[in-house]
Amino acid sequence: LKKKEYRKPEIRKVRLAPEEA
Amino acid sequence: MDSNTIYTKSDSIVSRKIADEVILVPIRQDVGDLESIYTLNEVAARIWELVDGKSTVKEIRDVIVSEYEVPPIEVEKDIMGCLHELESVKAVTEG
Known part of the structure; x- marks a missing residue:
């Protein structure tokens, strides 16, 4: 094949508002 | 960490695969940061999939090398970096 x-490899942190989290 | 280290996924993180990527969502307060989620690109997602509490770093490397155009030496360093990052957000633990 x-x-x-x-x-x-990449790890991205996405910050959310507390309620969204 | 060395190439014989084995990692286990934390049960404080839930993951969902979306296309070739994976999102990780902390669900417990003992995990680093509840107000963030983490997105993993295709290769990081494949590493995450291969973390099963049984496979060593070396075995994960062999699978990645068999699937991607990459020299083993380069990928082992990348895998260790990726696992170290996952460990730092408490998504995986050694052993």
Whole structure:
């Protein structure tokens, strides 16, 4: 199978308003 | 942490897969920051999927190398960085 293009693992934090959280 | 370390997902986090990405939502107050959610890109999401309390970092690396165009040395460093970040937000624990 053709291998997929690699991108560095990335974790992004998204801040929410308390009630939304 | 070394390549034989095993990680387990925290039960204080719930996750949902959306397309190739995953969102992590803390649901307990003992988890870092209740007012934030975390989004994982495709490779980070795949690493998250592979964390099962049984697979070592080395085994996770082998799966990623088999699926993506990336040299093993580079990916192991990235996986450790990703797991370290997940550990810092208490999404995973060692052991």
